Amino acid sequence: MKTIEREKFVPSGLTHLAYALDALPLGANQWISSPLTVAxxxxxxxxxxxxxxxxxxxxxxxxxxxxSQIFRRxxxxxxxxxxxxxxxxxxxxxxxxxxxxxLDDGQKGWAQYAPFDRILLSASIPKxxxxxxxxxxxxxxxxxPVEKDGAQIIMRYTKKGVRISSEVLEKCVFxxxxxxxx
Numbered sequence: 001m002k003t004i005e006r007e008k009f010v011p012s013g014l015t016h017l018a019y020a021l022d023a024l025p026l027g028a029n030q031w032i033s034s035p036l037t038v039a040x041x042x043x044x045x046x047x048x049x050x051x052x053x054x055x056x057x058x059x060x061x062x063x064x065x066x067x068s069q070i071f072r073r074x075x076x077x078x079x080x081x082x083x084x085x086x087x088x089x090x091x092x093x094x095x096x097x098x099x100x101x102x103l104d105d106g107q108k109g110w111a112q113y114a115p116f117d118r119i120l121l122s123a124s125i126p127k128x129x130x131x132x133x134x135x136x137x138x139x140x141x142x143x144x145p146v147e148k149d150g151a152q153i154i155m156r157y158t159k160k161g162v163r164i165s166s167e168v169l170e171k172c173v174f175x176x177x178x179x180x181x182x
Contacts, residue, residue: 009062050117056106057122061087074099077106080182109135123177145174
């Protein structure tokens with residue numbers, strides 16, 4: 001996390017708050033997660049030995065930038081074009097050449113480059129779509145904030161053959177996932 005300058009990924013008027021332990025608004029009703037949340041989500045992926053990761057919800061690009069320092073190949077999907085254009089410019093400016101991006105509904109995943117060793121959702125979802133589990137490699141891990149009983153809980157799913165096991169990690173607060181492209 002030391003190699004990525006977080007202030008490059010927050011709105012210009014909020015750079016003085018870049019390292020505060022709060023989520024910050026990006027516009028379009030989206031937020032950049034706190035540095036602590038980004039670190040936790042990254043660790044929850046258990047990245048050691050993994051090669052490729054799919055991120056659903058690129059936002060400002062900060063989480064993808066962190067992932068790019070750990071994974072050889074990063075794929076990130078964003079549904080809001082303005083946010084994706086800005087994230088791509090940041091990746092180019094920071095010379096982060098191993099991040100691939102796509103404007104789309106992230107709930108569909110990115111079958112063209114599947115299977116992925118890891119999948120990370122950066123928005124809460126009522127239920128993880130089966131299509132994402134299908135795009136997860138054997139022994140792969142998917143981490144997602146899942147909505148349950150009026151709360152959000154970070155869940156970690158592990159795929160072994162056709163079996164998906166799950167574990168509850170901790171409570172959280174993320175923006176909710178939305179269908180389609182904005």
